[in-house]
Amino acid sequence: MHRLIRSALSLAAIAALTACSHGNSPQDAGPTVCSTLAECGGNQVCLNSACVNICHATSECQTSATPTNVCEEGVCLAPACGNDAQCGSGQVCLNGKCAQKPVASQVASCDVTPNPGTVRAGSTLQMTALAKDSDGAPLHFSGTAWATSSGSIAADGTLTAPNTSGDITVTATAGTKTCTSTIHVYGAAIGLRVTAINMHTKEPIKGAKVMVCDHTGVCAAAVATADDGTFSTTSFDAASHDVHVFAPGYNYTSFVQTTATDLLVPLQPFIATNSRSGFTSHLCVSKSDDPACPSPQGEFAPLQDQGEAVHMAFFGSAVPNSLLDLSVSTLVGPMHTVHLSLPGTTTAKDLDLPYGLVLGIATNFFGTNDPHVFADGGIRSLWGIGGNINLSKVVGVLTPLLDPNATIDV
CATH class of the missing domain: 2.60.40.10 (Immunoglobulins)
Structure with a gap:
């Protein structure tokens, strides 16, 4: 189990915030750490625990220390990128920012x-x-x-x-x-060949049971795969046949009325939810509201726009196989029951939501601010996106969804 101690989520922008100023100044040494607006200068705001200069034009953000910064929505930001082509010579796009290209x-x-x-x-x-x-x-x-x-x-x-x-x-x-x-x-198949492998490790599964049936439903006795995970036979219905593959500790896979004669069958290991690997995190608004918050201002520190009291974020991990293997469970992971209610109303409902979804109103996260992203074994990337939303806009959407007679498919 890998534990993500602190999410890298930035809610004002995915790019890291960097202070800006006119010409060379003490800001060039780096932004001032802050927890409230009062700790910053008159032309600054406190965002993500750093004093950031208010700007009106990109030229106000570019100093010797921040030559490529831009002015977006009144604050100075490091320029974001989506690929290497959007960066300058000798640079690559890393985590949404242009950075120096690594050397050997x-x-x-x-x-x-x-x-x-x-x-x-x-x-x-x-x-x-x-x-x-x-x-x-x-x-x-x-x-x-x-x-x-x-x-x-x-x-x-x-x-x-x-x-x-x-x-x-x-x-x-x-x-x-x-x-x-x-x-x-x-090598090339002779007759019908079935190869069973572990979906995640790609290793062959010895002893998996393979049952072959003809187009009328008559089935031969199940036969175990060899050391290399293969089973071969020349006795099969060439017109169409059913193939069922199952092994202890794996979910089974079936091919119905197929004419294929060389089947590579990735079996998904069956792992109990409480034993699955992945990433966990803790998201919050501020340490004063949540003692477990790792910093004075958390990921959901209120932004400058009034009324943005609704917090939303979604996390997931890289899918280990081909997009053809994509399913609801691999995309959003297992579900858990969350009791949602709207402030100032009696509207409430239990909903099954993904473990990677974070949803909160003001300081109430309904128990979702400890997201658990399930990830299969191997090298995996963790991704996340989130921000604050105006409460009045969300109420209009959530009210019909929380109707006791409404049904929701996630």
């Missing part, structure tokens, strides 16, 4: 995914390398070189498997560091 000497280690992996003979598989610095943090490093013990691999990491079965080793070199992955190549 910064790479302390690397990982290759998938590892292990599977591919059919003669087919292609996209490999990805992740470079990391001395603290284990990911680096946006673009100088990775690739090599493979058999077959071929392109500069972008596209592996073309050999025409023979067996294990091959793929090597990535980032700077002076190397990392490897073992890829199992499956």
Whole structure:
């Protein structure tokens, strides 16, 4: 279980806030830490525990320390970006901000995914390398070189498997560091072949039961997969057949009336909710309202606009497989029951909402401000988005949803 001690959510903007001023000034040394507006200067506001200058034009934000800052909605912000092409020469887009491009000497280690992996003979598989610095943090490093013990691999990491079965080793070199992955190549199928693998680790599942039925529903006895996770037979209905694959500790998968003769079957491990890995966090408005808040002003510190008393955020993790494997459970995770009510009314209802959704009105978060994002094993990215919303606008939306006779599908 990985614990995210503090969410990196910025509610005024996703980009980090940086102070600005006219010309060179003491602000160049960095923003003043604050918890209230009174602790800042006359031309500043307190946002995200930092005094930030009010501005009217971008030129007011650009100093020797912040040469690329821009003026947005009256405050100075570090410019946001969506990809490397939106940054200058020698820069890359990191966490929504343009930053200096990492160099080879910064790479302390690397990982290759998938590892292990599977591919059919003669087919292609996209490999990805992740470079990391001395603290284990990911680096946006673009100088990775690739090599493979058999077959071929392109500069972008596209592996073309050999025409023979067996294990091959793929090597990535980032700077002076190397990392490897073992890829199992499956040869051509003879008759009907079913290959069972773990959806997350890509490792073959030995002993999975495979049952094959003809188009009339007559089924042969279930047969266990071999060490490499495969089951093969020449006795099957070529017109159409049903294939059922199940194994202890996994959810089962069925193919109905298929004509395919080479099935790669990723089985999803069955893991109880209270045992699943993932990320947790604690979101808040201020330490005065919530003693567990890690700073005087929390992620949902009130913004300058009046009436923004509704807090909303949503968190999720990277999906480990192809988008074809996407489902409601992988997108939003398990649900939990939340009792919602509107202030000043008797309107209330129990709703099943995702664990990654945070919803609050003023200082009441209805028990949702400790989001739990479930993530499957492996290297995963955590993402989140949120902000404050005007209460009067939300009341009009929530009132019909909280009607006892209303039904809601999430």
